[in-house]
Amino acid sequence: METLRERKKQRTRDALLRSALELFVAQGYEHTTVDEIAESVDVSQRTFFRYFAGKEEAAFFLPRLTEAYYVEALRRRPPEEAPLEALRAAVLDSFDSIEQAIERYVPLELHMRAYKVIEATPVLHAAHLGRQSETEEEITRIVAEREGVDPDTDPRPRLLVALFGAVIRVTERHWSVGDDFGVAAIRDLTVAYLDQVGPALLGNWRES
């Protein structure tokens, strides 16, 4: 962000993002119109659409960021690690670095509240799943490369990533209905759920 022009752009986008999230949190995603968001930042509706491809994109700007951090964390894991272990460690790693990244845009709590709006709004939740599904495709390629297998032939990378993603989503969902807005809460839940994968798949629950 060198020139004045670029700084202005940045400020406009940040303001739009922040206003959008605040409005979503305050009055719900569906009850917030793009006109409202634009007006609250004093730009035209058209300008909003030049910064965000759609209303959804405003809601997903920060989730996108955190996913990028996760992918980055995964790329950094040592190649000797077993695949599942690398996926798990990357999640825990990324939790740390993400907080500051978020704060560059909005207060962490606003982000957390917005995240709960995503989980609670069916159309947003669906879009969220769709995006995650795309991310999983990227992660699949990373895992396959780590292990030196072909993801189009060997089903294991895609399957492992899908299974892992399922655990993450159950965790997010569980977190989203709770009252704890902190990152530590998600972290603990993630570990707890990952540890339950074995028992869940076990044949007989009634003997335990």
Place this chain on the structure above:
Amino acid sequence: METLRERKKQRTRDALLRSALELFVAQGYEHTTVDEIAESVDVSQRTFFRYFAGKEEAAFFLPRLTEAYYVEALRRRPPEEAPLEALRAAVLDSFDSIEQAIERYVPLELHMRAYKVIEATPVLHAAHLGRQSETEEEITRIVAEREGVDPDTDPRPRLLVALFGAVIRVTERHWSVGDDFGVAAIRDLTVAYLDQVGPALLGNWRES
């Protein structure tokens, strides 16, 4: 469907459904307008929206049906079965009964092609994932009840169902990019992927 009135309604809805799927398959979901669908059946746009809550709902009418069949098949599994085994057997069971159910509405091949459109259209795929996520909630309750555990306390039912759903989705995705439109192909793929869950979760792939 006793009265003439009811028969007419049924015919209108069936015609709308069929026209919609045909248009989606022929020219793509996004390039098909509701006006087009309505016009091809010679009713007003408003009438379309009285039969389907939205354009999406037309695309998901049959997937909804097949999911209902799956849930029903699961309910019928003997209670002694281990949970994962019941989920697996229910999928295979339901494949049989679904074909005829579909044919009551449209030719099976049209349905299969429409299904590929869902998988290939991002906005539909996302909505599909959202709906599946809701179905998983229902399945979770069924599994929890079978096993006599509380799904709000014990993480295993929800986790198992999420993991199982992940395998199903990978299977669907794989099938959707292939050229085989038959049901047998999905069935075989399902079995193959389910058998890979263990190996995928296994620590080290390089030793095998």
Place this chain on the structure above:
DNA sequence: TGTCAAATGTCAGAGGCTGACACTAGCCTC
């Protein structure tokens, strides 16, 4: 300072979807 390009605004319009109201056509009773 004047030129160029980037950013924004304005306008028109497509497409999804909804509420309100009028009208048409099966249904049911007498």
Place this chain on the structure above:
DNA sequence: GAGGCTAGTGTCAGCCTCTGACATTTGACA
């Protein structure tokens, strides 16, 4: 079988998301 009732349909007006086209403003930079 005529007439009242009501479910189903059409019409219309309007909101909201999103896009293309064109005009206008405002930094950047020689």
